[in-house]
Amino acid sequence: MTRQNAGQGRAPQAPDPRADLVLQVRDLHYAYPPLHEGDEFVDVLRGVDLDLHPGEFVSVMGPTGAGKTTLALALNGIVPRSTGGRYRGEVLVHGASTKEHEVAELAPSVGVVFQDPETQLFCMSVEDEVAFGMENLGVPAPQMRTRLAEALALVGMSEYRTRSPRQLSGGQKQRVAIAAVLAMRPSVIVLDEPTSGLDPIGKHEVFSVVEQLRREHSIAVVMIEHECDQIAQFSDRVLLLEAGRVITEGPPADVFYDQEAVARAGVCIPQVAEVATELNALTGSAHRFLTVADAFVGLHDQEVA
Ligand SMILES: Nc1ncnc2c1ncn2[C@@H]1O[C@H](COP(=O)(O)OP(=O)(O)O)[C@@H](O)[C@H]1O
Ligand SMILES: [Mg+2]
Incomplete structure (x- = not known):
């Protein structure tokens, strides 16, 4: 079927809600x-x-x-x-x-x-680490430099680009691992x-x-x-x-x-969810808190009501 005759003679179809699924x-x-x-x-x-x-x-x-x-x-x-x-x-x-x-x-x-x-980290410097995947993909050098800078900025690690991953804290290492993945522009x-x-x-x-x-x-x-x-x-x-x-x-x-x-x-389960469950059992309320902020608002509203 060609693009021109596709759908001819048929009712128009609703857009497929799955079309944008990644x-x-x-x-x-x-x-x-x-x-x-x-x-x-x-x-x-x-x-x-x-x-x-x-x-x-x-x-x-x-x-x-x-x-x-x-x-x-x-x-x-x-x-x-x-x-x-x-x-x-x-x-x-x-x-x-x-x-x-x-x-x-x-x-x-x-x-x-x-x-x-x-x-996951095996290179001598943070920037080599982030560049590694892009090199394998054959990303051209100028583009690689832009993506490297962007990915490090996104995870807040720009200042560390010349450091050795070995000198970083655990959270920083994971942020570099995330930057290396981000440089590939994943969806x-x-x-x-x-x-x-x-x-x-x-x-x-x-x-x-x-x-x-x-x-x-x-x-x-x-x-x-x-x-x-x-x-x-x-x-x-x-x-x-x-x-x-x-x-x-x-x-x-x-x-x-x-x-x-x-x-x-x-x-x-979150501790506030446990508190809400116990409170609901005691008072017949129907709270569904997930964060302390939710609990604060919910309990305040209940008090006011
Ligand atoms: N490479 C493997 N070969 C054989 N069995 C495996 C392998 N990797 C994981 N398993 C088995 O598959 C099951 C699920 O493992 P996994 O996916 O690692 O679970 P989870 O990440 O939820 O702990 C486990 O019983 C584990 O022993
Ligand atoms: Mg696992």
């Missing part, structure tokens, strides 16, 4: 290959669906072994391209299937930041427990930078984390993953008050 995960099943020949495959992902719009901040929580890292690796095709195993369903990055495109082709669109910044950034080795200041630095990226640059975020206070504050949606399945999904105010799902996935 990432689509469709009924994804995955099992790693067994360690020993003849052993059974063990299913790790068992039917995961996820749609991601530009600038959306989606968090994934769940117990160890739920399949969170495996899901992260499936988003840029490392699973199954490098891992083998048994795979069913589909991951589409801007509509392109990870089954049909190499990891190197997908890496510029989907940037992944891992838990341990030590394993999605996937972070797999990026703050678990960091002190509270480092955790705050990482969450603030990521929040700013999605707010000011419409970069979609998949954040795999256990930090429920920060997740409650920043996420548009939270997915609870248990044994390779999404057991509940929704805005944080719904997910953190779904007591059955929270208990099944063994995740923490």
Whole structure:
């Protein structure tokens, strides 16, 4: 069918709400290959669906072994391209299937930041670190300089460009790892427990930078984390993953008050949500606080009423 006759004689179609999705995960099943020949495959992902719009901040929580890292690796095709195993369903990055495109082709669109910044940083200086991925992509030198400066400015690390990554704090190292991914101009950034080795200041630095990226640059975020206070504050949606399945999904105010799902996935809930739950049980109120600021406003309004 040509462009000219497309749709002729048919009612005009409503715009496809999925057309602007940056990432689509469709009924994804995955099992790693067994360690020993003849052993059974063990299913790790068992039917995961996820749609991601530009600038959306989606968090994934769940117990160890739920399949969170495996899901992260499936988003840029490392699973199954490098891992083998048994795979069913589909991951589409801007509509392109990870089954049909190499990891190197997908890496510029989907940037992944891992838990341990030590394993991601290996160059002599911060600027070499951020330039490394771009060099591999063959970005021309003048463009590379612009992107390098931009990426370091975005994560607040411009002053450190000539330093050795070894001299940085944990939070700063993670910000450099994020800058290296940003220099590739991704539309999605996937972070797999990026703050678990960091002190509270480092955790705050990482969450603030990521929040700013999605707010000011419409970069979609998949954040795999256990930090429920920060997740409650920043996420548009939270997915609870248990044994390779999404057991509940929704805005944080719904997910953190779904007591059955929270208990099944063994995740923490923000302390103010615990207070609200106890208060609701005692007084019959229906508070759904997620932050101290919410609680302040809600309790003040109740007092006034
Ligand atoms: N490379 C691998 N080969 C075989 N099994 C693996 C591999 N990586 C992870 N697994 C198994 O897959 C399951 C899910 O692991 P993972 O995705 O790392 O979960 P999470 O990140 O939620 O802790 C676990 O049972 C783990 O042992
Ligand atoms: Mg993991």
